[in-house]
Amino acid sequence: MGSSKSSLRHIPNAQELIQDTGFSAAHIQRLYERFDLLDRDQMGRLRVPDFEAISHLAMNPIGDRIIAAFFSPGKDTVDFPSFVRILAHFQPTDDNRTRDSSGKEPYNSPNRKLQFAFQLYDQDGDGKISRAELLQVLQEMLGMQVTDELLQSIAERAIQEADLDQDDAISFDEFKKCLEKVDIDQKMRIGFLS
Amino acid sequence: MLIDSCGFSPSRSAFVMSSRIIPVVLVLLVGSVLHTAAASPSDHETNHTALTNGTAHQKKAFPVLDLNYEHVHAPFEISLWVLLASLMKLGFHLIPRLNNIVPEKKVPPVMNADVFFLCLLPPIILDAGYFLPIRPFIENIGTILMFAVIGTLWNTFFIGGLLFAVCQINPGYTMDLGLLPCLLFATIISAVDPVAVLAVFEEIHINELLHILVFGESLLNDAVTVVLYHLFEEYAGAGTVTVLDGFLGIICFLVVALGGVLVGAIYGILAAFTSRFTSHMRVIEPLFVFVYSYMAYLSAEMFHLSGIMALIACGAVMKPYVEANISHKSHTTVKYFLKMWSSVSETLIFIFLGVATVDGTHHSWNWIFVTATVILCLIARVIGVIGLTYLMNKVRIVKLTTKDQFIIAYGGLRGAIAFSLGFLLNEEHFPQKKMFLTAIITVVFFTVFVQGMTIKPLVELLAVKKKQEAKRTINEEIHTQFLDHLLTGIEDICGHYGHHHWKDKLNRFNKKYLKRYLIAGTRCEEPQLLSFFHKMEMKHAIEQVEKGGGSNVPSALPSTVSMQNIQPKKPTVEPERMLPKLPKGKEDEIRNILRTNLQKTRLRLHSYNRHTLVADPFEEGISDIILRKRKSLNTHINNYLTVPAAPPDTPVMSRARLASDPQARGAKYNADNVPTFQVDLASPQSPDSVTLLNELKKVEDQGLMMKAPSSKSMEGERDQQKLTRCLSDPGPSADEDEDEPFLK
Numbered sequence: 001m002g003s004s005k006s007s008l009r010h011i012p013n014a015q016e017l018i019q020d021t022g023f024s025a026a027h028i029q030r031l032y033e034r035f036d037l038l039d040r041d042q043m044g045r046l047r048v049p050d051f052e053a054i055s056h057l058a059m060n061p062i063g064d065r066i067i068a069a070f071f072s073p074g075k076d077t078v079d080f081p082s083f084v085r086i087l088a089h090f091q092p093t094d095d096n097r098t099r100d101s102s103g104k105e106p107y108n109s110p111n112r113k114l115q116f117a118f119q120l121y122d123q124d125g126d127g128k129i130s131r132a133e134l135l136q137v138l139q140e141m142l143g144m145q146v147t148d149e150l151l152q153s154i155a156e157r158a159i160q161e162a163d164l165d166q167d168d169a170i171s172f173d174e175f176k177k178c179l180e181k182v183d184i185d186q187k188m189r190i191g192f193l194s
Numbered sequence: 195m196l197i198d199s200c201g202f203s204p205s206r207s208a209f210v211m212s213s214r215i216i217p218v219v220l221v222l223l224v225g226s227v228l229h230t231a232a233a234s235p236s237d238h239e240t241n242h243t244a245l246t247n248g249t250a251h252q253k254k255a256f257p258v259l260d261l262n263y264e265h266v267h268a269p270f271e272i273s274l275w276v277l278l279a280s281l282m283k284l285g286f287h288l289i290p291r292l293n294n295i296v297p298e299k300k301v302p303p304v305m306n307a308d309v310f311f312l313c314l315l316p317p318i319i320l321d322a323g324y325f326l327p328i329r330p331f332i333e334n335i336g337t338i339l340m341f342a343v344i345g346t347l348w349n350t351f352f353i354g355g356l357l358f359a360v361c362q363i364n365p366g367y368t369m370d371l372g373l374l375p376c377l378l379f380a381t382i383i384s385a386v387d388p389v390a391v392l393a394v395f396e397e398i399h400i401n402e403l404l405h406i407l408v409f410g411e412s413l414l415n416d417a418v419t420v421v422l423y424h425l426f427e428e429y430a431g432a433g434t435v436t437v438l439d440g441f442l443g444i445i446c447f448l449v450v451a452l453g454g455v456l457v458g459a460i461y462g463i464l465a466a467f468t469s470r471f472t473s474h475m476r477v478i479e480p481l482f483v484f485v486y487s488y489m490a491y492l493s494a495e496m497f498h499l500s501g502i503m504a505l506i507a508c509g510a511v512m513k514p515y516v517e518a519n520i521s522h523k524s525h526t527t528v529k530y531f532l533k534m535w536s537s538v539s540e541t542l543i544f545i546f547l548g549v550a551t552v553d554g555t556h557h558s559w560n561w562i563f564v565t566a567t568v569i570l571c572l573i574a575r576v577i578g579v580i581g582l583t584y585l586m587n588k589v590r591i592v593k594l595t596t597k598d599q600f601i602i603a604y605g606g607l608r609g610a611i612a613f614s615l616g617f618l619l620n621e622e623h624f625p626q627k628k629m630f631l632t633a634i635i636t637v638v639f640f641t642v643f644v645q646g647m648t649i650k651p652l653v654e655l656l657a658v659k660k661k662q663e664a665k666r667t668i669n670e671e672i673h674t675q676f677l678d679h680l681l682t683g684i685e686d687i688c689g690h691y692g693h694h695h696w697k698d699k700l701n702r703f704n705k706k707y708l709k710r711y712l713i714a715g716t717r718c719e720e721p722q723l724l725s726f727f728h729k730m731e732m733k734h735a736i737e738q739v740e741k742g743g744g745s746n747v748p749s750a751l752p753s754t755v756s757m758q759n760i761q762p763k764k765p766t767v768e769p770e771r772m773l774p775k776l777p778k779g780k781e782d783e784i785r786n787i788l789r790t791n792l793q794k795t796r797l798r799l800h801s802y803n804r805h806t807l808v809a810d811p812f813e814e815g816i817s818d819i820i821l822r823k824r825k826s827l828n829t830h831i832n833n834y835l836t837v838p839a840a841p842p843d844t845p846v847m848s849r850a851r852l853a854s855d856p857q858a859r860g861a862k863y864n865a866d867n868v869p870t871f872q873v874d875l876a877s878p879q880s881p882d883s884v885t886l887l888n889e890l891k892k893v894e895d896q897g898l899m900m901k902a903p904s905s906k907s908m909e910g911e912r913d914q915q916k917l918t919r920c921l922s923d924p925g926p927s928a929d930e931d932e933d934e935p936f937l938k
Contacts, residue, residue, distance in 0.1 A: 034689050056686040056695075059702075062676065066683040090684055092591065117677060141675060142723060154668065154727050162669045178669040186592060187677050190685055 017081055021088035021107055031087065035080050045077040046070070061140045065120050073125075089116045093185040113188045114179065118172050128169035131155055279541040310614045311495070314543050317535035318389055319502050320487050322413065323509030324532060330406045337586050337594075338407060341602075342414035343447075345578045346384055350422060352574040353567070354380030360566045371626060378426035379630050382616050383571060383637055385419040387609030388412040388502070390638075393540055394607060394646040401659040404598055408605040416502035416611075417451035423615060424498065427623075454500035458507025461490035465508070466515035466712040479524035480531060483516060515712040518725075543610045550613070551635050558628035567633045568640055571608070579603040597656050604649055607641040608634075671726050 014028055023031070036042075038050050051067040052058060060066070070078045070086050088107035105112055121129045121137060134155045142151065162170045162178050170178075263270070331338070354377035361371045371379075391412045395405055425443050465486035472479050487508045494504035517525060579602050587593045594602075616634045621627045653660075682694040 031688070034687075037689070038687075051687070054686050056698075057683055060679055060683045060686070062679045063683055066680060066687070087684070087688065090681075117673075117680065120680065121676075137676065138672070138723075141672075141679065146724060150724070150727075154672075154723075157727070157730075158669050158672055161667050175673075178667065179673055182670060182674060183592075187674065188681065189591065190681065190688060190690055 013081055017084050021084055022091060023084065023088060028084065031084055032080065035083055045079050046083065047077055061143065062120070062137070065123075065140075069116070069120055086116075087190075089113050090188055090190045092189045108189075110184045111176075113184055114176055115172070117188070118175050121175075128167070128171050129175065130169045131159055134158060134170070275542065275545075276538055279538060279545055282545075283537070283541050307614045307618045310543070310546075310610065311501075312492075314539045315389070315611070316488055316491050316501075316505060317532065317539045318392065319413075319491075319505045320484075320509055321532040321536035322388060322392060322409070323487075323506035324483075324513055324528075326506065326510055327402065327406065328510060330402050331410055334403070334406055334410065337590065338410035338414060340582055340586055341407065341411040341579075343418055345411065345582055346386075346415045346418045347422075348578045348581075349384030349571075349574045350377065350380045352380075352577070353384055353570045354378075356570050357563075357566060360562065364562055374426055374429060375624055375626065378423070378619075378624075379616075379633075381419060381422040381426060382612050382630070383567065383608060383634055384574070385415045385608070385612065386412040386606045387611050387638075388416075389540060389543060389611065390607035390609030390642050390646070391605060393544075393609075394642070394649060395605065398650045398653050399661045400601065400653060401661055403592070404601050404605075404658070405661070408602055413502060413506055414451075417447060417454060417500040419611075419615075420498070420500050421447045421450050427619075450498070450500050451503060453497065454494045454503035455507040457494045457497075457499060458490045458504035458509075459511045461486050461493070461504075462508040462511030463712070465512040466519070469512075469516045469519040470712060472520065476521050476524055479520045480527045483512070483520075483528050484531070486512070515708070518713045547610055547613060547635070547638065551639070557632045557635075558626075559632055560629050563629055564633045564636050568637055571637055571641075575606045576603045579606075597658055600656070601649075601653065601658055604645055604652065607645060608638050609642060610638070613638060668727060668730060671723060675723055 014025075017023065017028055018025060035046070038054070039046055040050055040053070048067060048071075051070070057063045057066070070083065072082065085107065089112060091108040093108055093110060118129070119125075121133055123133060123136075135151055138151050138155055159168065159170060162174045164174055164177070165171070354373070357380065358371065358373045358376040361376065386408070388409065391409055395409065421443060425439065425446070429439060465482055468482050468486070469479060472482070487505060490508040491501045491505045495501040520528075579599055583594050583599050583602075612634050613631070616627070616631050619627050619630065624630070678694060678697075682698045685695050
């Protein structure tokens with residue numbers, strides 16, 4: 001414990017991060033190492049090219065969206081705390097920490113996880129997944145093999161199923177309802193060093 | 195598992211149902227007569243002769259009626275047994291009291307271990323393997339392996355050791371057991387049995403996780419059982435087992451398990467590859483599935499590898515590719531044949547077990563031994579489960595609760611495999627064989643009947659999570675795939691090679707190499723989401739047609755009309771819908787059109803060919819549906835008008851029209867140009883109904899001819915063809931035109 005505490009000293013705001021996100025010191029350490037590795041120009045911040053250098057991510061159909069999710073709107077760099085905060089969404093849900101000291105919902109609650117996923121769909125940030133946005137996602141996932149027509153009908157069908165208030169778009173609550181049968185906690189978690 | 199009536203024509207099943215008592219009584223009568231005679235064929239013959247008719251005794255120049263029972267004796271008896279088993283199964287479901295009328299001991303069907311292992315067990319295992327839910331299985335594979343391997347080992351040594359101790363405490367001739375025979379016995383009895391687990395868990399509809407844990411364990415412990423059984427059997431004669439033997443045993447286990455899986459996988463790939471080329475000979479497709487799997491089982495058994503694991507591996511490997519290649523009908527055939535065979539097998543197994551119980555010649559009751567066995571089995575199972583769960587919960591994401599543990603422990607049923615293995619024992623080496631058999635039967639009965647029957651109320655009592663019956667929606671599918679990609683991406687960012695990373699790699703490998711070689715035609719490139727969507731649309735369309743051609747076409751058609759008055763598809767809502775009324779004149783016009791088209795349909799004849807599969811049921815059902823519609827038109831004229839003549843739009847009509855009108859076939863049916871008929875729930879007399887009327891008029895003005903296909907039709911056709919393959923089989927006379935999809 002002593003050694004890890006000392007090595008945390010060069011990580012800015014480490015204690016605050018530990019409190020805020022619920023990661024343990026070991027996790028923070030490991031994430032910092034990863035951050036450092038990705039940060040090619042060693043400026044303490046990550047840029048889009050740093051992310052794109054990850055080879056597997058380039059093959060991912062929604063890779064661009066994921067990368068974009070790390071960057072807060074308007075900024076083009078990611079610092080370590082933001083990096084950690086995004087990744088905090090993928091921790092296993094911890095039932096004991098329902099509310100932390102500041103009264104905010106913890107990052108890894110199912111609701112927050114779903115919100116994160118929802119934001120990936122909803123690029124323009126209007127709180128709804130419109131048909132066009134859904135089409136875009138489908139296009140990315142299904143690639144060039146499918147006709148526009150078929151994509152349209154899939155999107156059509158999906159919206160029909162999910163859209164309860166008939167506004168032709170999927171709101172966050174409707175999104176949640178679609179996925180109520182799916183165990184979000186199990187789906188959206190990464191086994192960091194336990 | 196009730197035997198479905200699919201495959202039986204309605205009249206035959208009705209016959210069976212109505213006269214179920216008579217065949218049973220007849221069988222009982224014949225059976226008892228057969229029994230009272232000695233078990234020799236000649237006696238059967240004379241008895242049977244005496245019973246049925248006496249013409250054999252009359253002196254006739256030419257025997258008009260003759261009887262030769264011996265000729266058909268073996269298949270006759272087998273069929274009689276299968277029939278009896280099936281009737282009992284029917285009867286059991288219809289009249290619970292019937293299971294008390296256990297047939298008297300007939301020509302005792304000896305539980306021949308060969309018959310069991312070679313004929314009765316494979317269908318059940320294949321059924322299980324083919325329909326194994328792969329995803330939960332792989333996700334829980336660690337836990338399953340732990341339970342299967344470590345759990346079984348623990349059971350064996352615990353029971354074996356303590357039984358040996360009990361034997362030492364109670365010396366006596368019958369109890370003079372060495373350690374090795376005890377261990378051998380423990381091996382036989384400690385394995386959880388897939389047949390029993392399947393039979394019981396089918397009824398209780400427990401949640402998927404528990405089901406797959408217990409079931410997976412029962413399948414995978416076969417490898418352990420095989421190794422231990424042979425090990426102890428070999429060395430029981432020698433008397434000692436050295437460390438070297440133990441070490442060899444471990445290696446043997448790995449060989450048996452992995453070898454079995456490898457053999458199964460090879461046969462699975464072969465089957466998948468073969469199915470790629472069967473597009474012209476669809477009738478024999480199911481045969482490949484069955485024969486390759488059976489060969490896998492036999493090959494594995496030949497090398498003393500785990501046959502069960504081979505069978506599971508074969509079914510699991512071959513399924514995704516074969517499903518993509520074979521026609522819809524073959525798929526149904528495979529499914530129902532597997533269910534049928536496994537159902538019959540299961541019943542026969544339990545009948546044989548029952549008969550073996552009653553047949554006293556195999557038994558030697560020993561109170562102490564039997565009770566000790568039963569109690570030790572229970573204790574060993576409970577301790578094993580608790581201990582292993584404690585270990586596994588440290589590593590598992592989804593922890594197993596106490597309730598789960600209880601169900602897993604309680605679900606550890608023993609069954610016929612244990613009995614057959616006991617039966618196989620050589621009496622010379624194991625003089626206590628009869629005692630073993632008695633104990634095994636007792637444990638089997640105890641677990642299956644007591645535990646099996648009480649597990650259902652217990653599940654209710656403990657409020658264990660049940661299986662979720664609901665179908666998967668397309669939204670779920672889209673979003674889960676999205677989340678999969680998301681998680682893979684995040685894992686890559688973290689540099690963490692987790693679950694998703696490997697799954698993604700496997701998928702890529704699958705796509706790049708395997709699918710290309712194993713799946714016929716263009717379907718190898720179809721992404722999973724797409725095939726899911728197609729399947730969903732087709733299922734829905736089938737539902738629609740079955741409900742009598744509902745007046746609502748699934749809005750897979752992106753025409754502008756459908757965008758406005760979208761209505762969620764609920765086939766059950768029909769009577770309550772308020773549909774716009776059509777003037778009576780229009781209705782008559784429509785009916786005339788229907789009638790003329792109907793006549794044309796009937797005139798088509800096919801030349802009979804044994805290999806031609808019968809035309810799609812939808813085509814045959816069309817005339818029925820049309821007639822039904824006309825009847826409903828007559829009776830319900832005031833309430834609502836179904837507008838089936840919403841002519842070419844409904845699936846039913848389009849096929850009739852296209853089938854009858856040769857000219858229409860030239861221009862392929864293209865969904866884009868056909869106006870869809872959508873109903874607006876909210877306002878029956880809305881302006882939309884006017885739009886609809888206009889459209890109908892438009893259509894009729896054009897004389898029901900198709901508009902020229904748009905430029906997008908080419909791609910649309912590819913999709914149509916995909917649906918085509920699902921819907922019907924082109925026979926050798928590959929009538930492409932008839933196979934038009936009625937959707938999109």
